[in-house]
Amino acid sequence: MEGTMQGDDLAAIAEKHQGSRRKYCLRTCMSAGCMSSRADAIKKGLDAEVKAQGLEGEVEVRRVGCMGFCGLGPLVGLDGMKEREILFEHVTPEDAPAIIRAVQAKDHGLQVADPDHPFFSKQMRVVRANGGIIDPERIEDYVAANGYRALYHVLTDIRPAEVVEEITRSGLRGRGGAGFPTGLKWGTVAKSPGARKFVVCNGDEGDPGAYMDRSILESDPHLVLEGMAIAAYAVGADQGFLYVRAEYPLAISRLQTAIRQAKQLGLLGGGIFETPFTFNVDIRIGAGAFVCGEETALMASVEGRRGTPRPRPPFPAERGLWGCPTLINNVETFANIVPIINRGAAWYAGIGTERSKGTKVFALTGKVQNNGLIEVPMGITLRQIVEEMGGGAIGGAKVKAVQTGGPSGGCIPAEYLDTSVDYESLTKLGSIMGSGGMVVMDDSTNMVEIARFYMDFCRDESCGKCIPCRAGTVQMFELLEKILSRKATARDIAMLEELCDLVKHTSLCGLGQTAPNPVLSTLRFFRNEYTELLQPEPAGECAASGQ
Amino acid sequence: MTAHASGDKRFKILEAHIKKFQARQDALIEVLHKAQELFGYLEDDLLLFVAHRLKLPPSRVYGVATFYHFFCLKPQGAHTCVVCLGTACYVKGSAKVLAAAEAAAGIKSGETTPDSQLSLLTARCIGACAIAPAVVYDGQVAAKQTPEMVLAQLEKWREPCKATT
Ligand SMILES: Cc1cc2nc3c(=O)[nH]c(=O)nc-3n(C[C@H](O)[C@H](O)[C@H](O)COP(=O)(O)O)c2cc1C
Ligand code: SF4
Numbered sequence: 144m145e146g147t148m149q150g151d152d153l154a155a156i157a158e159k160h161q162g163s164r165r166k167y168c169l170r171t172c173m174s175a176g177c178m179s180s181r182a183d184a185i186k187k188g189l190d191a192e193v194k195a196q197g198l199e200g201e202v203e204v205r206r207v208g209c210m211g212f213c214g215l216g217p218l219v220g221l222d223g224m225k226e227r228e229i230l231f232e233h234v235t236p237e238d239a240p241a242i243i244r245a246v247q248a249k250d251h252g253l254q255v256a257d258p259d260h261p262f263f264s265k266q267m268r269v270v271r272a273n274g275g276i277i278d279p280e281r282i283e284d285y286v287a288a289n290g291y292r293a294l295y296h297v298l299t300d301i302r303p304a305e306v307v308e309e310i311t312r313s314g315l316r317g318r319g320g321a322g323f324p325t326g327l328k329w330g331t332v333a334k335s336p337g338a339r340k341f342v343v344c345n346g347d348e349g350d351p352g353a354y355m356d357r358s359i360l361e362s363d364p365h366l367v368l369e370g371m372a373i374a375a376y377a378v379g380a381d382q383g384f385l386y387v388r389a390e391y392p393l394a395i396s397r398l399q400t401a402i403r404q405a406k407q408l409g410l411l412g413g414g415i416f417e418t419p420f421t422f423n424v425d426i427r428i429g430a431g432a433f434v435c436g437e438e439t440a441l442m443a444s445v446e447g448r449r450g451t452p453r454p455r456p457p458f459p460a461e462r463g464l465w466g467c468p469t470l471i472n473n474v475e476t477f478a479n480i481v482p483i484i485n486r487g488a489a490w491y492a493g494i495g496t497e498r499s500k501g502t503k504v505f506a507l508t509g510k511v512q513n514n515g516l517i518e519v520p521m522g523i524t525l526r527q528i529v530e531e532m533g534g535g536a537i538g539g540a541k542v543k544a545v546q547t548g549g550p551s552g553g554c555i556p557a558e559y560l561d562t563s564v565d566y567e568s569l570t571k572l573g574s575i576m577g578s579g580g581m582v583v584m585d586d587s588t589n590m591v592e593i594a595r596f597y598m599d600f601c602r603d604e605s606c607g608k609c610i611p612c613r614a615g616t617v618q619m620f621e622l623l624e625k626i627l628s629r630k631a632t633a634r635d636i637a638m639l640e641e642l643c644d645l646v647k648h649t650s651l652c653g654l655g656q657t658a659p660n661p662v663l664s665t666l667r668f669f670r671n672e673y674t675e676l677l678q679p680e681p682a683g684e685c686a687a688s689g690q
Numbered sequence: 691m692t693a694h695a696s697g698d699k700r701f702k703i704l705e706a707h708i709k710k711f712q713a714r715q716d717a718l719i720e721v722l723h724k725a726q727e728l729f730g731y732l733e734d735d736l737l738l739f740v741a742h743r744l745k746l747p748p749s750r751v752y753g754v755a756t757f758y759h760f761f762c763l764k765p766q767g768a769h770t771c772v773v774c775l776g777t778a779c780y781v782k783g784s785a786k787v788l789a790a791a792e793a794a795a796g797i798k799s800g801e802t803t804p805d806s807q808l809s810l811l812t813a814r815c816i817g818a819c820a821i822a823p824a825v826v827y828d829g830q831v832a833a834k835q836t837p838e839m840v841l842a843q844l845e846k847w848r849e850p851c852k853a854t855t
């Protein structure tokens with residue numbers, strides 16, 4: 144049926160798929176986190192047990208993507224029970240018989256998660272709505288969950304300019320870090336003259352300590368593909384590239400599967416839904432360079448070159464891949480498009496704060512009780528996230544700071560936990576929203592060491608193209624080493640601050656421009672930790688040489 | 691036509707992969723990924739082969755291969771142990787895990803033991819942050835690792851016959 148898909152066909156696929164559903168469904172997380180604890184053996188065990196008990200007609204064992212509470216994994220969810228779903232935690236392959244007993248409403252004696260826990264109840268699932276629910280390797284599952292309707296609607300009922308307007312009205316801002324208004328970017332690409340245009344999805348996710356994009360790609364790949372297709376229609380592109388880092392092999396293989404299936408059903412390729420619209424997507428695999436997350440470096444990498452940034456303007460929206468106008472958005476940005484089209488810009492703009500709309504996915508990690516992925520409305524406070532959802536620091540320790548924005552961000556001290564999570568508030572505190580990494584640090588953390596840790600990272604990842612960043616990160620790293628080895632004086636701190644200022648204002652790309660942020664923010668809020676390590680200033684040169 | 695004078699079959703597979711991309715020069719990184727997957731590492735002869743087939747100057751191929759951390763130009767050990775040093779793993783003590791592995795293996799991260807049995811590497815986040823500290827043993831991610839656990843795994847590799855699990 145290649146290329147002959149229509150709206151009715153979507154309904155037919157969904158209906159047929161619904162018919163194959165069973166009374167009970169055992170959703171087994173097969174995302175990267177749980178896979179590392181033998182989730183594949185768990186699924187096999189469940190399949191075998193269902194078969195052994197002759198329950199195939201009643202129980203479906205489904206592979207699903209990330210359910211979020213990764214710290215409790217491996218997770219298995221059970222739907223179809225009289226009351227509510229049951230979520231088994233810390234499951235082992237040996238638990239299969241007990242889980243089947245639970246299906247039969249018998250005693251099972253397994254550990255289950257509390258669905259009323261704030262970790263779940265405070266979430267608002269918009270982009271992660273299908274995560275942990277559908278099988279990411281079956282397009283029918285996505286279609287049955289209303290998938291590809293937004294694309295159908297857009298292609299058959301709305302003009303490209305109206306799509307751009309809708310996204311603009313929603314107030315969506317880029318989720319890759321900088322928070323640039325998405326509608327404005329789409330409008331620029333749409334208006335840029337060019338015989339050919341491209342759409343690029345940035346799945347480089349370089350922030351160490353963050354895995355939101357990985358989870359979206361692994362759990363709901365079609366959501367991103369559909370968002371990209373809608374974007375391509377809106378800006379007039381016919382080719383897309385999905386840039387994924389090589390560290391994410393499962394995400395890559397699920398995307399390959401998704402693209403193949405979408406092509407088979409005619410949802411990618413030529414003449415989609417019998418309209419003139421053509422769109423193809425190719426995957427490009429990164430090769431372990433953080434700087435390739437920067438948009439101009441990413442484009443160089445897609446073209447098969449060394450991933451070094453170039454000055455902007457010209458912006459990719461005007462001159463991008465092979466000199467053509469190119470739209471680059473983050474994975475989560477694209478994942479927001481389908482919900483906006485389906486439920487309307489007004490609905491979306493109703494979530495969040497005045498200037499930060501919608502939800503944001505965070506990877507809550509570090510020294511916090513409950514580790515995992517959460518999707519929350521913008522405007523929630525850090526305290527609600529860290530203390531209520533996260534359950535506070537581990538083992539009765541005190542939360543000292545929350546790091547957001549990775550190597551480009553900063554550490555927000557515990558006194559500011561009542562800050563609202565939105566682009567402006569976090570920037571005011573010397574951090575950034577970033578892509579969604581949120582690493583909690585407790586009172587045993589040495590903040591100068593954290594500053595050194597990030598500077599080490601930036602020093603390693605600097606592409607070396609411009610001097611302030613190439614040489615400055617090395618100098619700053621060495622000053623931090625000197626401070627940590629208790630050999631520095633107040634003058635070294637002054638020098639460090641001067642260097643921060645210089646590197647921030649003279650580097651070519653965002654990597655260098657933001658590399659000083661972790662130092663500046665720890666100096667701002669934890670200056671005493673630096674000064675405690677200092678040596679007294681020698682009492683003037685003459686005195687020193689005199690004796 | 692043989693793909694490579696040596697007659698090594700892996701060159702044929704690589705050749706087929708290059709054809710899949712119509713020998714496009716912008717597929718260089720894709721081709722290098724495949725080459726590394728097939729050969730384990732990128733030696734000079736292999737880089738020259740790729741340069742020749744994509745009609746690219748060897749300097750360009752070498753420049754790309756050395757720019758990206760993922761590509762290695764030296765042979766790796768029979769086993770690889772990758773300790774994540776991303777932020778989430780770092781605050782949960784991955785530096786101690788790495789130090790234990792370095793001490794036990796007698797090498798620094800980035801090196802391979804003289805008997806070519808083990809390569810010790812580090813990563814900047816592999817996306818398993820909720821189960822930090824994460825270590826990847828021969829491509830298999832392991833959750834919540836401690837120095838004792840990494841030592842046990844290294845020991846197991848050293849004496850495969852005596853392994854219990
Ligand atoms: C050093 C550096 C690394 C970056 N890494 C990423 C990344 O991993 N993922 C991402 O989406 N954006 C990253 N960005 C931001 C991109 O340059 C770009 O702004 C973004 O992909 C635009 O998409 P958005 O508007 O949807 O956020 C990075 C920027 C810099 C300067
Ligand atoms: S700021 Fe750093 S990463 Fe960016 S271009 Fe300059 S050297 Fe390269």
Ligand code: FES
Nearest residue numbers: 774776779818819
């Ligand atoms: S920080 Fe180690 S997996 Fe993310």
